[in-house]
Amino acid sequence: MLKKRLLGGISAIMALVVLAAAVVIWQTKAFVAMPLSIQSPQLFTVPAGAHYQRVIRQFEAKGWVASSLWAKFAPHLYPELTRVQAGTFQLQPGQTLAQAFTTLRSGQQYQASITFVEGSTFAQWRAQLQSAPHLDHTLEGVSEAVIAEQLGVSRDQLEGLLLPETYTYDVNDTDIDLLQRAVRAMEATLEKAWQHRADDLPIKTPYELLILASIIEKETAVASERENVASVFVNRLRKGMRLQTDPTVIYGMGEQYDGNIRKRDLRTPTPYNTYVINGLPPTPIAMPGKASIMAAAQPAHTDYYYFVATGKGGHQFSTTLAEHNRAVRDYLKVFRNQ
Template identity: 50%
Template sequence: MKSLAKFFFTTGLALVAAVLLVVFWPVPLSESKLLVRVPPGASLRTAAQSLNEGGVGVPAWIISGVGRIAGLSTSIKAGSYEFDEGIALWALLRKLSSGDTSQADVLFVEGSTFREMRAKLNGQPELLHITRDMNDADIMSRLGMAGQSPEGWFFPDTYRFDKRSEDIAVLQRALAAMQKQLNTVWLSRDANLPLKSTYELLILASIVEKETGTASDRAQIAGVFINRLRKGMRLQTDPTVIYGLGERFDGNLRKADLQRDTPHNTYTRAGLPPTPICMPGLAALQAVAHPAKTDALYFVAKGDGSSQFSATLDAHNRAVNQYQRGKP
């Protein structure tokens, strides 16, 4: 009997030691810094398989078994997890249950075009680039906006994401953010604006975004464009011409460019251009929804970022001579 008891005691100690070794000894990793993504809705078993397939050198059944014993079966959270060499299985599982994901971010700046936005996404190494080989139309179709130009539809902000997320998911969030902001601003807009839809507000806000050099001028610039729309005057704004020129624009806007007709040239065509010309920020959206009450119909850059506003063409021409041509 004593021998049998000793056997069971020794065996029990060995089992406890083995369990402690498995739980607290560093797990082998295929890389010194390993990144593994656990998919949304993953069970403990699925998460264990993802870890094993992603480079954690412990069988999935052991990972899930230890997780069940630790009571973590229902607390595993989806996301991207980064593990350093030397991490123990226990710490690894606690990381998954606490949602200690590894994240990165991407910044979309006000006034950027969709082409510039795509370049920013493609240059983010922590994303999975499923849109890299798509054209703009394919992307908008994937986002549920088939047939719609992508320009202007994405809200400029910093977007944090789990590493190895798909880039289309970031675009989806930026689109939803713009739709939310645009609808909120539209519902609170001033009465009797010469704008028929949220899309027209978005278009004009993109022009205001590009024309504003000093934040204090933003509502005044919006007021000028609103006044011109009310009077049936052409907007005659250079950024729309530049956008219409596309890659033909070499940084120098010439008189011939102002006369070259494109769908976005507001010198040759009346009303708003057919699409936005960039992604406007919230301040530009609000400026168009609540433009300054002004009689100004013209403005010209003063060279310090601010603008000189005028109510008549004669006053505007004098301002142009003063600030653009250096004449008194």
């Protein structure tokens, strides 16, 4: 009789243990399947050496998961939760705890991006970098000449030496590292263009090619026109004519430019005013894109020496001054009617 009672007691205890285990498993599964309490994408940084318990405590501190008894059972039932990688990751609304940990062990860190547009200036790049999120800002108050030295550039001015495009970066990358990538990208682009340049270009160095490309970039945003614009400037250089391009005047005016160019501005000498100086200005006037660089290296073969806006989004190209003057009058008619 006693033996039967003992066996019955053991069976009851075992049943309770099995029931308790089932409850733990069920509750733990429910815990890891619970969506994070976030309403928008959130960045989360896993420090080096961090483990499951530290991550859970941080999630709890942020209010993303509720403090729960079942949290300590999760790594036993799901050992993959213990394998997290250091870095910064983006967690999405609707992700469960298990899915969040999948993200944290994926190694696919969050990357921010910044886009520098063709024709922008180094001053504009600095302003963009200063306001870029998740970037380690190290250049505030640093002169352009010092930045150039840090980049290994042998010039005091960086205008034109950085390739405008979209760059991605990891959280806490530095601004100088990003600029280094832009310098290397421009060097590779310019070297390729120089190697494939037309044989008869009146351009002596890759840097002169870059200067010409920057002028082309500022003169037209119409892709199909770049080679024709390049041909105008190349033809003028061959003939010893001044380039007479307004963007160089604007660049030379600096902060004095208020949106308008007056006749006196065209006559005012600056190192960049191509109505006054012969040949190319001393530096690029903007950051040219790949297309403008290739247009400078391979201009169209034309007899054009002039061009003027049509007022309809493009330009009218002319061979003679008389043709050009007629095109100017046509543009003024369109301009007055707008």
